[in-house]
Amino acid sequence: KAGVTQTPRYLIKTRGQQVTLSCSPISGHRSVSWYQQTPGQGLQFLFEYFSETQRNKGNFPGRFSGRQFSNSRSEMNVSTLELGDSALYLCASSSTQTGGTEAFFGQGTRLTVV
Amino acid sequence: GQQVMQIPQYQHVQEGEDFTTYCNSSTTLSNIQWYKQRPGGHPVFLIQLVKSGEVKKQKRLTFQFGEAKKNSSLHITATQTTDVGTYFCAGRRSGGYQKVTFGIGTKLQVIP
Numbered sequence: 086k087a088g089v090t091q092t093p094r095y096l097i098k099t100r101g102q103q104v105t106l107s108c109s110p111i112s113g114h115r116s117v118s119w120y121q122q123t124p125g126q127g128l129q130f131l132f133e134y135f136s137e138t139q140r141n142k143g144n145f146p147g148r149f150s151g152r153q154f155s156n157s158r159s160e161m162n163v164s165t166l167e168l169g170d171s172a173l174y175l176c177a178s179s180s181t182q183t184g185g186t187e188a189f190f191g192q193g194t195r196l197t198v199v
Numbered sequence: 200g201q202q203v204m205q206i207p208q209y210q211h212v213q214e215g216e217d218f219t220t221y222c223n224s225s226t227t228l229s230n231i232q233w234y235k236q237r238p239g240g241h242p243v244f245l246i247q248l249v250k251s252g253e254v255k256k257q258k259r260l261t262f263q264f265g266e267a268k269k270n271s272s273l274h275i276t277a278t279q280t281t282d283v284g285t286y287f288c289a290g291r292r293s294g295g296y297q298k299v300t301f302g303i304g305t306k307l308q309v310i311p
Contacts, residue, residue: 118299127205127303128242128287141298175241188232188289188299190241 087112089178089191097197103164106194110157110178116140117159118188119151122173131174134159166198201226203290205302213310218275220305222288229293231264231271236304237284245273245286278309 090109098104110117119131130143134153151161157178163170173195177188202225212218222231230249234242246255248264248271255262261274271290275282285304291297 120301125303128289128301130298130300133298143298177242187244187247188234189244190234192241 089176089189091174091176091191091194093194094192095195095197097199098166099199100166100168102166103162104166104196105160105162106174106176106196108159108161108176108178108191110159110176111189114178114180114189115157116179116181117153117157118177118179119159119161120175120177121145122175122193123171128175131161163196168198171196171198201290201292201297201300203288203300203302205288205305207305208303209306209308211308211310212278214280215277218278218282218307219272220286220288220307221270221272222290222302223270224290224300226269226292228268228290229297230291231268232289232299233262233271233273234287234289235284236287240284242287275307278307280309280311283307283309 092107116135118133120128122128132151133141137153148164153159173193175190175193177190179186179188204223206221232247233245236242246262251268252266253264259276263272285306287304288302289299291299
């Protein structure tokens, strides 16, 4: 079965712009989580969605938002981009609540803010 | 909030030597998972530990979950160049919808 698909793979944006990233989970998976990965900071939890409801949110400013659709696909949006938002953004899907079972990660979206 | 500390952050070993990475949580965990991320890749699930004192083995990899369910370790025996990558632990507290907290990861370099 197809894995987790994230689009786009690479993005270059200018400070102040906004960006939307997309994640298509494995078919049948209802849980999608988003993470920001930067060198030296590891994987920082952004948010988790389960059946279209946000179940958990990490310690990120309100510029970071997300949503999940009825087909479990998820998007995250970052508004008013800052240089520090440059990172690899990973989404992970699982069949149950995140952390309860194996999470499958996508290849990530590499965002560069200039 | 919950913190998961992981040490060491970096480890260089000669091929054939053993390697261990440790995770410690500030709170009792419902379970702990381990992931491996190869350079340029994405994290890939290795294993999940749930029970207090649990020990699981996958070939040369041994995973342990502490009795108090607050710490865990991953031990690799006789490392190979294919073991290169960053190993992450990820813990989740029990009760309701708790978020998963990842350790900072241990980057393993194996010198042939």
